[in-house]
Amino acid sequence: MPAAPAGIAGPSLEELGLTDPTIGRSIPPPRVILRFTGTGMTFPGGTTALEDVDLTIRSGEFVSVVGPSGCGKSTLLRIASGLEEATAGQTWLDIQRIGYVFQDATLLPWRTVQENVELLAELEHIPKAERTRRANEAIKLVGLEGFEGHLPKMLSGGMKMRTSLARSLTLNPELFLFDEPFGALDEITRERLNDELMRLFAAQHFGALFITHSVQEAVYLSTRVVVMSGRPGHILDEFPVDFPYPRHPDMRFTGEFAELSGKVSRALREGHS
Amino acid sequence: MTATVTAATASSVAANAASPGAAAGPSAPDAAPTGGATGPAKARGTGKAFRIVPPFVVAGLIVALWYLVSYGLLDASRRFLLPPLHSIFTDAFMNADTMGDIGLSLGRTAFVTLTGLAIAIVLGIAWAVAMSQARWLETSLFPYAVVLQCIPVLALVPLIGFWFGFGYPARIIVCIMISLFPMVSNTLFGLQSVGKAELELFKLHGTRRAVILKKLQFPAALPAIFAGMRISAGLSVVGAIVGDFFFRRGDPGLGALISTYQSRVQSVELFAAIFTAALFGVVIFMFFGWLGRRVVGKWHDFGGR
Numbered sequence: 001m002p003a004a005p006a007g008i009a010g011p012s013l014e015e016l017g018l019t020d021p022t023i024g025r026s027i028p029p030p031r032v033i034l035r036f037t038g039t040g041m042t043f044p045g046g047t048t049a050l051e052d053v054d055l056t057i058r059s060g061e062f063v064s065v066v067g068p069s070g071c072g073k074s075t076l077l078r079i080a081s082g083l084e085e086a087t088a089g090q091t092w093l094d095i096q097r098i099g100y101v102f103q104d105a106t107l108l109p110w111r112t113v114q115e116n117v118e119l120l121a122e123l124e125h126i127p128k129a130e131r132t133r134r135a136n137e138a139i140k141l142v143g144l145e146g147f148e149g150h151l152p153k154m155l156s157g158g159m160k161m162r163t164s165l166a167r168s169l170t171l172n173p174e175l176f177l178f179d180e181p182f183g184a185l186d187e188i189t190r191e192r193l194n195d196e197l198m199r200l201f202a203a204q205h206f207g208a209l210f211i212t213h214s215v216q217e218a219v220y221l222s223t224r225v226v227v228m229s230g231r232p233g234h235i236l237d238e239f240p241v242d243f244p245y246p247r248h249p250d251m252r253f254t255g256e257f258a259e260l261s262g263k264v265s266r267a268l269r270e271g272h273s
Numbered sequence: 274m275t276a277t278v279t280a281a282t283a284s285s286v287a288a289n290a291a292s293p294g295a296a297a298g299p300s301a302p303d304a305a306p307t308g309g310a311t312g313p314a315k316a317r318g319t320g321k322a323f324r325i326v327p328p329f330v331v332a333g334l335i336v337a338l339w340y341l342v343s344y345g346l347l348d349a350s351r352r353f354l355l356p357p358l359h360s361i362f363t364d365a366f367m368n369a370d371t372m373g374d375i376g377l378s379l380g381r382t383a384f385v386t387l388t389g390l391a392i393a394i395v396l397g398i399a400w401a402v403a404m405s406q407a408r409w410l411e412t413s414l415f416p417y418a419v420v421l422q423c424i425p426v427l428a429l430v431p432l433i434g435f436w437f438g439f440g441y442p443a444r445i446i447v448c449i450m451i452s453l454f455p456m457v458s459n460t461l462f463g464l465q466s467v468g469k470a471e472l473e474l475f476k477l478h479g480t481r482r483a484v485i486l487k488k489l490q491f492p493a494a495l496p497a498i499f500a501g502m503r504i505s506a507g508l509s510v511v512g513a514i515v516g517d518f519f520f521r522r523g524d525p526g527l528g529a530l531i532s533t534y535q536s537r538v539q540s541v542e543l544f545a546a547i548f549t550a551a552l553f554g555v556v557i558f559m560f561f562g563w564l565g566r567r568v569v570g571k572w573h574d575f576g577g578r
């Protein structure tokens with residue numbers, strides 16, 4: 001496994017706001033787990049979705065990406081996961097396990113919550129006993145205890161999303177890719193899930209690349225917010241978020257939060273026009 | 274520039290892939306109720322009474338119309354064209370000889386129907402699964418499913434008789450030809466109803482095609498498969514009777530019996546045989562409805578009731 005190729009400039013830890021002691025403590029030192037260098041994507045039809053994207057994610061980083069619709073955010077995740085192959089630049093990934101959470105929960109309607117949560121472990125040939133143990137643990141982590149026997153159609157949107165999250169957790173991913181996971185939820189459910197996700201992040205220190213349309217959500221959750229331009233998407237600006245974890249929901253009402261959100265929104269607007 | 278995706282050691286990828294509107298089944302609304310008549314459905318009246326009463330009302334109307342024609346429009350000499358309903362019961366269904374004949378032929382027809390149907394189900398599913406596995410198989414095989422559907426089987430029936438004799442094999446072949454298409458098309462539709470997102474979820478984990486078929490596509494296709502079985506079951510009954518009706522050789526089934534009654538103008542017996550055939554069709558249609566509800570009813574609103 002090659003180390004991060006020399007000569008590729010990434011922001012330093014200080015620039016990233018990763019010097020916060022609450023994250024760094026008792027966790028292996030951050031290392032680069034995902035790096036896009038000059039990544040570009042032109043689809044066969046001729047649409048150029050991404051152009052010259054440079055982005056580095058280190059372990060223990062929660063990076064949110066905001067950008068106008070259609071600017072290639074989903075494409076970026078698809079490239080990171082290997083579902084799509086970039087047509088330009090380099091994509092460099094140094095981990096074993098990725099968790100992929102999309103806007104839809106994509107539960108199998110004939111499987112119960114328990115069976116759905118066990119699915120990925122099943123596909124990875126993890127023995128039944130271990131599978132069940134991991135699923136139980138994940139179900140507990142997302143607060144779905146008591147719903148193991150429910151079918152997806154009996155669940156609310158928020159609970160479906162939790163099930164989906166639990167399903168990914170069973171493989172203990174080092175990097176999570178989130179594609180607007182809470183976009184379809186109402187605001188209250190969304191805020192609750194934000195808090196739960198933050199709790200999970202604080203406890204498990206996975207790396208995360210989180211796509212959202214909500215600047216608030218991005219600032220609230222992340223160690224860094226990345227703003228993308230309209231299509232062809234490239235990175236306009238990055239904003240480190242220094243607030244310590246765990247963050248309190250009321251943090252959203254502080255002046256610093258408002259100021260940072262304002263900066264991000266402004267960058268987003270400027271990129272739009 | 275070259276695309277060097279050094280996906281280093283990303284061998285296992287935990288994914289919850291999804292794309293909008295690509296669920297493999299019915300997506301329930303938020304906080305969906307656990308069954309029962311609620312919401313807008315109630316406004317349309319789905320109470321038990323509303324489901325049971327109307328069919329009886331319609332039945333009553335049909336009976337009334339029947340007697341109106343029997344006694345009102347037809348004079349006694351022509352009443353055999355539509356004998357009064359009760360006479361079908363008193364003169365045929367309660368006549369031991371007639372019922373012996375009808376029962377025996379029903380048994381033969383049932384054998385042909387069920388054998389043909391079973392073969393059509395297996396063959397249809399296999400055909401569809403094969404097509405779902407490769408684009409080139411689909412493009413090369415689907416046209417023939419359509420051709421099969423479009424062949425006027427009635428015109429072919431005598432030919433089938435010449436080729437395969439007039440015994441059970443020929444009758445079963447007619448059944449299969451008539452009932453195969455819904456199995457093929459429904460199964461294929463079901464297998465292909467799986468969303469792109471769900472497929473990617475499986476593919477992210479390097480899942481083999483056979484496993485995707487077993488754990489994703491086939492379960493997702495079950496509601497469509499059972500719907501296909503229900504349609505094929507009805508058609509299979511038709512196939513068994515039609516084949517028999519035209520062959521009119523060997524052990525008579527319901528088709529041959531109907532043909533005989535027809536030629537002897539035994540209209541009461543004729544109606545009794547037709548009713549029996551219809552009842553048999555309804556029974557096996559309902560059986561597959563019941564079976565479908567048993568298997569997939571828990572997670573899928575299978576065919577209403």
Ligand SMILES: Nc1ncnc2c1ncn2[C@@H]1O[C@H](COP(=O)(O)OP(=O)(O)OP(=O)(O)O)[C@@H](O)[C@H]1O
Nearest residue numbers: 043045047049068069070071072073074075076231
């Ligand atoms: N398979 C494809 N073939 C051709 N064009 C594509 C394909 N996938 C995406 N695109 C195009 O690439 C562009 C970026 O798409 P992408 O889904 O990545 O945007 P996005 O930023 O995720 O948008 P949204 O915020 O609406 O989800 C769009 O213009 C889209 O039409």
Ligand SMILES: [Mg+2]
Nearest residue numbers: 073074075179
């Ligand atoms: Mg998107």
